[in-house]
Amino acid sequence: MKRRKVLFICTGNTCRSPMAESILRAEIKRRKIKFVDSASAGIFAENSLEIHPNSAACLTCHGxxxxxxxxxxxxHKMIENAYAVICMTDAQKxxxxxxxxxxSIRDVAGFDIPDPFGRGAEEYQKTYELLLVAVDKIIEKFFTEA
Incomplete structure (x- = not known):
């Protein structure tokens, strides 16, 4: 079976999309879903060097x-090679x-994922919680056999 890649998109590829990428990767591993990969990129990520420390701390806290x-x-090649490209907001879509x-996440889960950049750890936790719900909906929509 051909591998299917989910590509998450946000602005700088340091906060939301890396969290989504990592959460989906953990969930497909936990659920033993085969042939699915997770990746992320940013629309304006040219100067991004690493995951935001608050995103890293939040993910680490949750294992x-x-x-x-x-x-x-x-x-363009990333988009063309992806099975599904999931943007954090309708505007990015x-x-x-x-x-x-x-x-967009709204298409799949019914809500956008607000950007926590520049905010405190509690906003990153809220982002994590929204992404957990969204990832579950993404798996249900794209990777649950009828």
């Missing part, structure tokens, strides 16, 4: 491994208009 993460600037495999 989620993010060691495979490295920030990347989004490009609109920027990628024209690709049939692009969705």
């Amino acid at each position: 989620i491994d993010f060691s495979k993460f490295h920030p990347r600037q989004l490009n 609109e920027l990628l208009n024209g690709f049939s495999n692009v969705y």
Whole structure:
């Protein structure tokens, strides 16, 4: 079976999308879902060097491994090679208009994921909790056999 990659998109690829990538990776491993990969990129990630410390701390607190993460600037090839591209907001989805495999979290889970950048640890925890719900909905929509 061909591998199916879920590509999460946010602005800088340091907060939300790396958390989503890592949470999905942990969930597909926990649920023993085969042939699914998780990755992330940022629309404006040129200067991103690493995951945000608050994202890292939140993931670590929940026992989620993010060691495979490295920030990347989004490009067309990434979108074309992904099974599903999941943007954190409808506005980000609109920027990628024209690709049939692009969705927003709102399309799948009914809500956007607000950017916690510049805020405290409690906002990163809220982001984590929203992403847990969203990842469950993504698995249900794309990777649960009928």
